[in-house]
Amino acid sequence: MNNLATVYLHLDFNLSYDDLEVIREYLENIASRYSSIIYRQEINIRVELRDGSVKAWILIAGSIYMAIGQYGSFRSGVDQIIEDAKSVKKYTADTLLKDGVDEKRIIEVKRKSCLPDQIRRLFLRIDRFERRIADMPPEKRVREANLIARAAARISDELDYQEDLDQLLSCLDDRFKPSRERLELKHRMTIRKEEDFTDMVAFPYAGNELMTDPVQGLKTKSINGRFLLKSAPSALLRSK
Known part of the structure; x- marks a missing residue:
């Protein structure tokens, strides 16, 4: 969760x-x-x-x-x-x-600090990037975009609900979204985690x-x- x-x-x-x-x-x-x-x-x-x-x-x-x-x-x-x-x-x-x-x-x-704080920091970092992108040298622009994409991927990996992941992705430009392969792996892991959780946990x-x-x-x-x-x-x- x-x-x-x-x-x-x-x-x-x-x-x-x-x-x-x-x-x-x-x-x-x-x-x-x-x-x-x-x-x-x-x-x-x-x-x-x-x-x-x-x-x-x-x-x-x-x-x-x-x-x-x-x-x-x-x-x-x-x-x-x-x-x-x-x-x-x-x-x-x-x-x-x-x-x-x-x-x-x-x-x-x-x-x-927890996951919602990480998501807010990601959004704020994207805002700063978009405001300054016109004045950035090309190499700095590429480097910052890559760092944002990595941060978005790490957060995506931590989201345990598909609807939460879908909502996050809907807020991200394609430049910052995790790769299709990573998302497919994440989806399979999420399904397995939910099955394991249901099998193992009893709520007394x-x-x-x-x-x-x-x-x-x-x-x-x-x-x-x-x-x-x-x-x-x-x-x-x-x-x-």
Whole structure:
């Protein structure tokens, strides 16, 4: 899946492995609660944690085309997705505070660059090239066009949905599009990846609903035998 947003979170806690697992579920719940609304699709969320003080990377993945929704063109939609990622960062920080985490414990919350940022930089680079092309020496013109084409090819390789790739290509001049052979290889790899993903992955719960008993340290609300995470884990409510 395409990485729509990445939020880096650093909290001043030294926690046990069990605490980290609870916090992982809590952060996944925060991201799922908000992202499924603003990105208008079933999104994939992964939280990576590091030992010591809590360092978490909240990765939100899905279709760029679906996330754009009613934003208009692909290009303007990419800009809005980047703004949406900023709002995910703000929502994460606000929710931690609302749920009772001491502000002094929050060392850093920031948005990290991801695929939509790469696409926007590509578009801006093309704009600069087109504005300056008349004044460029021929050799510099060819070199810059080749560099742009390589950047476009790298981004194309990272796009996991055919509709996202089609939208990107529709915005590119033929000079910057990947070769037909590269696109055909990409298409075959995408089909294989989707088949492998479908065969390998089972979804035990949807969105922020856990199909298990609530983890110790969490307040929960039961709905039809499932549990929704309702507050910060007790491990994050400790004072200094």
